Amino acid sequence: MLKPLNTVTRELISLDGLWFFALDTSGLAEPWAGPLQTALEAPVPASYNDIFADQAIHDHVGWVWYQRTVRVPRGWKGQRVVIRVDAATHEGAVYVNENPVARHIGGYTPFEADITQLVAPGEEFRLTIGVNNELTNVTIPPGAVYVDSLGRRKQSYRHDFYNYAGLARSVHLYSTPTQHIDDVTVRAGVDEGTGVVDYEVLSHGPALVHVQLQDASGHVVAQSDGGSGVLRVPDAELWRPGAGYLYTLIVQLRAADTIVDEYNVKVGIRSVKVEGDKFLINGEPFYFRGFGKHEDSAIRGRGFDPALLVHDFALMKWAGANSFRTSHYPYAEEFLDYADRHGVVVIDETAAVGLNLAIGGGVHGNALEKSFSPTMFNSETQAAHAQAIRELIARDKNHPSVVMWSIANEPESVEEGARDYFAPLAALTRELDPTRPITYANEHRGTFSSDVVADLVDVLSLNRYYGWYADTGDLRAAEVHLETELRGWQEKFGKPIIITEYGADTLAGLHSILDQPWSEEFQRGLLDVYHRVFDRVDAVIGEQVWNFADFQTKAEITRVDGNRKGVFTRDRRPKDAAHVLRARWTAATARAEGNE
Numbered sequence: 001m002l003k004p005l006n007t008v009t010r011e012l013i014s015l016d017g018l019w020f021f022a023l024d025t026s027g028l029a030e031p032w033a034g035p036l037q038t039a040l041e042a043p044v045p046a047s048y049n050d051i052f053a054d055q056a057i058h059d060h061v062g063w064v065w066y067q068r069t070v071r072v073p074r075g076w077k078g079q080r081v082v083i084r085v086d087a088a089t090h091e092g093a094v095y096v097n098e099n100p101v102a103r104h105i106g107g108y109t110p111f112e113a114d115i116t117q118l119v120a121p122g123e124e125f126r127l128t129i130g131v132n133n134e135l136t137n138v139t140i141p142p143g144a145v146y147v148d149s150l151g152r153r154k155q156s157y158r159h160d161f162y163n164y165a166g167l168a169r170s171v172h173l174y175s176t177p178t179q180h181i182d183d184v185t186v187r188a189g190v191d192e193g194t195g196v197v198d199y200e201v202l203s204h205g206p207a208l209v210h211v212q213l214q215d216a217s218g219h220v221v222a223q224s225d226g227g228s229g230v231l232r233v234p235d236a237e238l239w240r241p242g243a244g245y246l247y248t249l250i251v252q253l254r255a256a257d258t259i260v261d262e263y264n265v266k267v268g269i270r271s272v273k274v275e276g277d278k279f280l281i282n283g284e285p286f287y288f289r290g291f292g293k294h295e296d297s298a299i300r301g302r303g304f305d306p307a308l309l310v311h312d313f314a315l316m317k318w319a320g321a322n323s324f325r326t327s328h329y330p331y332a333e334e335f336l337d338y339a340d341r342h343g344v345v346v347i348d349e350t351a352a353v354g355l356n357l358a359i360g361g362g363v364h365g366n367a368l369e370k371s372f373s374p375t376m377f378n379s380e381t382q383a384a385h386a387q388a389i390r391e392l393i394a395r396d397k398n399h400p401s402v403v404m405w406s407i408a409n410e411p412e413s414v415e416e417g418a419r420d421y422f423a424p425l426a427a428l429t430r431e432l433d434p435t436r437p438i439t440y441a442n443e444h445r446g447t448f449s450s451d452v453v454a455d456l457v458d459v460l461s462l463n464r465y466y467g468w469y470a471d472t473g474d475l476r477a478a479e480v481h482l483e484t485e486l487r488g489w490q491e492k493f494g495k496p497i498i499i500t501e502y503g504a505d506t507l508a509g510l511h512s513i514l515d516q517p518w519s520e521e522f523q524r525g526l527l528d529v530y531h532r533v534f535d536r537v538d539a540v541i542g543e544q545v546w547n548f549a550d551f552q553t554k555a556e557i558t559r560v561d562g563n564r565k566g567v568f569t570r571d572r573r574p575k576d577a578a579h580v581l582r583a584r585w586t587a588a589t590a591r592a593e594g595n596e
């Protein structure tokens with residue numbers, strides 16, 4: 001799905017700002033049918049939960065309503081008018097005046113509606129968006145809604161991060177010509193120094209497609225006619241980790257000499273491949289250094305904030321990180337655009353987190369029920385999961401920063417049912433995108449001998465908590481057990497291994513000379529132990545610490561105001577561990593660049 005853009009033929013207006021807001025309580029029949037009866041206003045983009053000083057809003061389970069009026073620019077006569085919602089978590093329902101125009105399930109991917117027939121240039125209309133935060137056994141991520149002993153509706157879920165909800169990303173109104181470009185797919189690779197850019201354009205109407213590839217200074221380096229083709233760029237300037245060189249593909253629909261529609265896609269020319277136990281970018285082994293992150297901050301919840309975006313990337317760079325995983329859902333597209341421009345490598349993950357009855361928020365227990373069964377995660381869940389994969393790839397396929405798809409985080413992977421569940425999803429991912437390796441993040445019950453899913457993927461992504469959830473406080477045991485396990489995976493699979501999570505909850509300011517969990521010294525010590533092991537195991541080609549920053553969780557007695565495994569606090573101040581990472585990762589970068 002194309003991100004809306006201003007081009008010579010398209011206009012875009014932001015609908016961000018304050019909207020009227022109300023909970024869907026029994027008093028509201030068809031809230032879209034007229035002005036919302038409310039005194040509340042909510043910011044878009046932002047999760048609504050922490051905005052108001054109100055426990056009922058914070059804990060609400062079900063629909064909420066956002067409403068505002070929108071004036072269609074009078075110059076849009078004869079144009080197609082589209083409403084685009086970047087995310088409604090987890091289900092969205094859009095109404096133009098009293099007309100339903102879109103319904104979408106999946107809280108982290110965009111959807112849109114053509115509303116041309118319902119609005120008039122120069123006129124206002126009432127835009128209402130309902131957002132529902134409910135998660136069930138057949139949503140991605142899964143959860144369960146129940147009624148408690150006091151008769152209140154409650155939401156439970158199997159991931160630890162707080163279930164922030166609302167319109168946490170932008171909403172736009174945009175225009176396109178009636179004959180228009182619907183989609184563009186670009187697959188770039190390198191053939192002995194020559195950039196090879198395969199493109200495919202889907203369009204609506206009889207106009208003919210013309211494409212032009214321009215370099216960063218605007219020179220045309222290749223062009224072609226037709227809805228699909230291959231552009232060759234001799235001596236291409238490659239997109240590289242740390243140097244995000246981008247070309248621009250100008251896609252035009254032309255009728256005679258007129259440009260009917262135009263859309264631009266940024267193109268990074270680079271190759272990605274797994275070979276043996278190496279992950280190659282442009283034919284060179286790449287080592288992932290970085291973090292699992294969250295879209296999370298005080299007040300806004302998961303709300304997109306460009307200041308936070310730039311600051312987080314600045315801190316990652318300061319620490320010497322070259323990559324991150326979009327744990328545990330697709331992030332706002334702005335993250336990927338920025339990563340494209342700055343050469344930051346991304347593992348892009350679906351929101352399939354919590355498909356596992358045996359763990360809850362990292363804490364391991366014994367499930368009485370099977371995770372994959374007709375009454376729990378079943379074929380309907382699998383269909384929702386397939387849709388989440390389709391929407392992730394449809395949205396993010398053109399980003400050079402995305403080098404791998406992660407199809408799930410910590411699913412149950414030792415049950416027989418896991419294989420039947422995941423085999424078709426792995427096949428679907430490969431079919432939709434044959435150019436990128438795939439992975440899933442494995443939890444520690446899925447060992448190299450018990451896991452039944454790992455052979456379906458290209459890269460073994462392991463989340464490990466020796467020294468924390470296992471061998472608590474015992475770093476010597478952690479070192480031995482981690483190394484034994486990694487060698488086991490290496491021997492059995494011969495595939496590259498990334499440790500996609502390792503870390504320890506740490507209360508900034510708590511100090512100890514002993515191996516004391518929660519102290520800053522313990523977090524540092526634990527990272528040191530893991531790093532020693534990584535350096536001894538050849539198949540390890542990446543380390544991503546859990547987590548970049550402290551983040552909010554559901555209420556749990558094992559959490560103190562959220563998950564504190566951040567290397568930075570929630571307000572982005574460094575803990576001691578940040579300096580450990582900076583020393584290790586900047587030295588590694590200097591070695592790789594031959595500056596040491």
Ligand code: GCB
Binds near residue numbers: 363
């Ligand atoms: C995990 C999960 C992550 C949790 C983390 C923890 O394994 O993947 O979402 O936040 O453990 O800290 O418990």
